[in-house]
Amino acid sequence: MQSGISASQELHTAFQKLVSDESQRGLIITIEKEALVPSTTLPSNSSSFDGDLPLLTPHLQPKTALYIILRRYPSNTPAPFIAVTYVPDAAPVRQKMLFASTRLTLVRELGIERFRETIFATREDELSAEGFKKHDKHNELAAPLTEEEVSLGEVKRKEAEEGRGAGERKSHVSSGVSMPVTEEALGALKGLSSGEGDENNLVQLQINIATETMELASVTSTPISALPKTISNSAPRYSFYRFTHEHAGQTQSPILFIYTCPSGSKIKERMLYAASSRSAVQVAEAEAGIKVEKRVEAGSPEDVDEESILGDLHPKVEVKKAFERPRRPGRK
Incomplete structure (x- = not known):
């Protein structure tokens, strides 16, 4: 299911700047007025991907979903970026649904060929250096899947996790x-x-x-x-x-x-x-x-x-x- 939300011109401009400027590590994106818009640019303060991950900490709130684009691989490779959909467990229901259903739209409109992979995260520790090591190890064991298969599997996994909880009434x-x-x-x-x-x-x-x-x-x-x-x-x-x-x-x-x-x-x-x-x-x-x-x-x-x-x-x-x-x- 797609949400009908599309990338704003501001986002296209900000992403093109990220592509051309290696002094930027990443870009934080949110949804406003039924459009994908840039929120914050993340500068590169370290020579390594792991060294720049602490830059995410101030932006990861327990009840706020967001998208994060990060430059993880060398710029001269065909797909240097990864796209992270961060949807914490305590985020409002409608926000969870909206971000989950728009995640493929984000990479498709910015150019799916620029992204090595997409990641669905629900906890802050998944976006730490140790969290990425576990993610990489898991991917090494998993069979190759298409972009759509990976995305669908992650969304279903998250939906299944949420469906297991029970509350009064x-x-x-x-x-x-x-x-x-x-x-x-x-x-x-x-x-x-x-x-x-x-x-x-x-x-x-x-x-x-x-x-x-x-x-x-x-x-x-x-x-x-x-x-x-x-x-x-x-x-x-x-x-x-x-x-x-x-x-x-x-x-x-x-x-x-x-x-x-x-x-x-x-x-x-x-x-x-x-x-x-x-x-x-x-x-x-x-x-x-x-x-x-x-x-x-x-x-x-x-x-x-x-x-x-x-x-x-x-x-x-x-x-x-x-x-x-x-x-x-x-x-x-």
């Missing part, structure tokens, strides 16, 4: 994002599960981007024909809908999970909602007792209609006719 997601859920939202889901207040059959949840919390957006009584107008068409939503209908002479009331993400949604919204959709289902099932019969994903609420939902719930079974051997000529 937090749901787990295979993509690595844990999302706290408010009591109000949980109460609405429990009501939908138990059938209390049958008139309310649609619970919409939203993510508060600032607090990184899943909260209640609305609880309504909505016929299926009104879903496109009731579900927000301006922001992503997780909707849990009890669809009461007749099928094969019986009344059925399955609960559907409908994830919608309009095209006009902000980049950070799209990323966070996509990464946390499984979390919404898991918390509904584990903590509210909801059994989700069918998951529906759509770009716009207008794409959610009764015909398609019925088709998903009750797919038509094609009856194949038995093969009939053709009659021999002359026989009746």
Whole structure:
């Protein structure tokens, strides 16, 4: 998944200066206003790569993700630089997702041929001289991989590590994002599960981007024909809908999970909602007792209609006719 963020002209200029000026050891980069921008230039105070690594210490904060470009190899080699994505464990969820999904964009826009390798780090000691020795030793034992394979493996490793932690009232997601859920939202889901207040059959949840919390957006009584107008068409939503209908002479009331993400949604919204959709289902099932019969994903609420939902719930079974051997000529 790519974030849609691109390198600013300021970054291109700063990187070209780094390429041509050997007195610079590296460049620190961050994301501002949906663009990659240079933050700090690192001068070369030592004749060796290891000797300049202490320059990173003042910039490595426990809750702030950043990119670091370092000149590690001789300038006359084809790829003298390495690109480090530093995402500490305590960084905000949306920041982790944003930096992880933009790391390939960074090296591609600056020229992937200039980078010997990319590194994903979560701790300060990984960027020390000893940390790089361990990294090099590990690479010597590993089989050669493409740039995309290395990047994908590192992101998956980090996501798996984050998914192992558990906190009070937090749901787990295979993509690595844990999302706290408010009591109000949980109460609405429990009501939908138990059938209390049958008139309310649609619970919409939203993510508060600032607090990184899943909260209640609305609880309504909505016929299926009104879903496109009731579900927000301006922001992503997780909707849990009890669809009461007749099928094969019986009344059925399955609960559907409908994830919608309009095209006009902000980049950070799209990323966070996509990464946390499984979390919404898991918390509904584990903590509210909801059994989700069918998951529906759509770009716009207008794409959610009764015909398609019925088709998903009750797919038509094609009856194949038995093969009939053709009659021999002359026989009746």
